Amino acid sequence: MGFEEYVFGLNEATLTSAAYVCYLAAFVFYSAYLISLSSRALRVPQREFATLMALAGAGGAAGGTVDVNMDSQEGERPRVTYAPALGRLAVGLVVLAWLCMTIAIGQRWVESGHYPVVTLYEIATMLVWGTTTIYLVLFEGILKTRALGAFVILLIFCLQSYALWFIPGELKQTVQLVPALRSYWLIIHVSIAILAYSAFAVAAGAGLTFVAKHYMRSRLASALPSEAAIEEFMFRAVAVGFPLQTLLLITGAIWAQEAWTKAWSWDPKETWALITWLTYAAYLHVRVQRGVRGITMAWLSLIGFIIVLFTFMGVNYLVQWFGMKSMHTYSIDNGAPAGLNIAGLLMVFSFVALLAVALFGWLRIKFPRSKTRQT
Amino acid sequence: MAHDASILPKTQARLAKPQIGGAPNQGLPAVVRRSRRDPTDAIWSLLCSIRFAIGMNVALAVAAMLGTLVPQMQPGIQSFETELQRFLMDARGRYGPLSDLLYWAGFYDLYNSLWFRMLVVVVVFGIIACTLNRWQPIMRQIGSPTVRVSDSFLAGLTEKAQFRAVPMEIDAARNAVASALKRSRYRVLTEGSMDGRGIHIYADRDRWSKLVTFVSHAALVSLIVTAAGLANFGWREQSVFFYPGKPVNVGHDTNFEVRNDGFAIEYYDDGVTVKEYRNTLAVIEGGREVLTKTIIVNDPLNYKGTNFFLVSYQPVLYASATDASGLPVPLREMGASGPITSTTELGEVLIDFKFTSTDNQPMDLLQVSAQDKILTLEMTYYQDVARVDGENPPLYVRGYVGKEFDKPIFDAFVPRSSPLRLPGYEDYSFTFEKDTATVLEVAKDPGLGLVGSFFGIMALGFTVSLYTTYTRCWAKVSPSTTVPGTSDIIIAGLADKNKVSFERDFEKLATRAYEALVAGSKALPTPVDKS
């Protein structure tokens, strides 16, 4: 079951593998795009104000993220560059991967007869899909920035690697829905979860970009948008995720009130969703109230994302190892081998990393004493 | 802090900001502490401090996290001594001597522990204190903004557009700039400058977005307070057994009974995995049946604010026995503390499988006196063993005589279609009839709608705060010092957040101002400079 059915001659396994290859290729082309951008400093001759206005109105050459260097020598003309073509190719590949994932998920939906979000594999797949969606809509579509693609796609690639390689084959099969999950809330609640966590994943991709920009002293860093711009893109992704995370808690409570008799019962899964919410609330307070804009925000978004991963997938392992009870365990009830497999080790690792990064990040949060600190 | 601008010209620009009602993102100047030693003031400023708020937020998250790493006691377990002891034994096996300390510190019931609740209370007070502290400064900032700002303040802002020697009178130029601002949705205020020669313009947009934060945080506080308060008004019965046909009154001053009128179960095509189970309930009030509803896991019955949730189901058997003459023989069911007699008029006894067998199946015990001996029947119910309707239920029976529990005289499933007879006691025949009892959770949770509304307001508030930006612009129009009869104009802007997006937004505004100035003047303003 699961991987044999064919639609248009393509089965789910083929489609997901195709998407996987597309992501890898897209990562390569996004990187090439950055390298190509960095191989020349984009120099625009000093222009008149009106011309500059027109440029700004058009959104700028690479989506308004290119630093227009007005101090450069008069008259130097931009050299021919492959950057735009490479960028378009990369986006094309991401769109292709998105299409493959969409069809694969659709096939699984039809075949299993329910919204395929109940096993760890399905959830991880959905996260890949959602992150791609949010990336395309928010970064490529609304914010018109392409330079963050490499890191976001790298993150997506890692997520899909987890789904494809680290989840044992027998757990990739479809399962039947237990009565408690047979509700339209499954679609509403889990879709919100996927979008919220995907938005946080995109923010983490921006966080990675920020870290790269901040610590790399190479030419490549010059192709990336300014730190302030990256930070703002990161915030925009969190601003998508946070209200969704709030809605996630509401819909979860409503559903729990119906199906589990109690709106809130401190089930590990819902508790971790609350922890995620509080973490990003802390992120927002650090930003909005303290006006912090620097590398701290990147660390916070990475900490946040590790917590997201734990909420989304790690809670299952919690159930296995700590003997915690949860009503939210995807595939554990379906014969998952207990004990430490590679995916498990990965989770332990990320948990340790979480604590380390949390400590590191907390130490790095500089609380400016002066009330007038800016940027 | 040094305020001497002539000594520290660079600091001037930064110091200038609080003068116009607070810097964009930073907390406004807190209420000045009168005395460092006054403890109430100290607590107040701690509660108002942003670092403290963020710290509490993180503390809450970490505490919640701990509760998912340490096993938690079942709610209400404290009233069952044996269960509690079993839990504590497990815990000791897990944590050793540390276990008692954890128990004492409330870690096994973390979310109900005093310290966790105190944490929540402190967060609530933090929000309230912070709000009260910020109310006045924010109202002042958005209510009576400073229109007249210093040149150095304007120079200190990052978003600026300057137009020099625009061939217009200052009033016309002011109108042009104001119209551009209005086109960009700004509210515009103007004032003459101190020296009377120029005009100051102030404009802001979405100032109400500052107030939305108060609404959302107030909703958050109300949500916590209401939820905590309401918890004392509801009640909950965790597992109430509803036997077929028997009305149950759940107490708690409810004046109606609910009867299990039938149970059905549906399997997936594999015939093993449960797809759905349904329980038809009838509500009986004043002797009349007033409502029937078939409930499923995702659709409880609500009657007069009391919810009946389908939690699980359990096989039950009606067992009866007859002797050689066909007369009913009294059966005794085993209770947890020994045999109990619960024979119905027909000689039937209801077996509700109080125990679980070693292979985790529902199990129960039954005793009967036969030929001066006590016979014990140990019955295990195997749900997965297929038996068709009309046949005996899939019941595995071990029969013992007296206390010889190591030598069963019968050790098999009951026959498919004939009554059960034990070897040596063939005069007695046992019949079993299968039925299903449902296990319901019955609860009254008043005021959930109210909590939900607060939650909704909060969510809406957060969304609005995140997607609106309080934006301010200042402009100064003054007669040009170089070309007589023309005006110099500087426009500068400041956004609460999203500074990079505001850059583009400001450029649009500058373009509009430029167009308005061009339209209003005879010739192009020259030269033009944007930084």
Ligand code: HEM
């Ligand atoms: C001690 C507790 C808290 C205090 C003192 C506090 C206070 C504040 C303040 C002063 C702001 C800045 C508003 C502005 O400058 O416009 C803010 C923003 C915000 N707070 Fe809180 N807050 C607290 C707890 C929370 C919690 C628990 C949450 C939700 C989990 C939350 C969610 C938010 C959000 C989403 C914003 C961003 C609004 C914006 O972007 O303007 N807060 N909070």
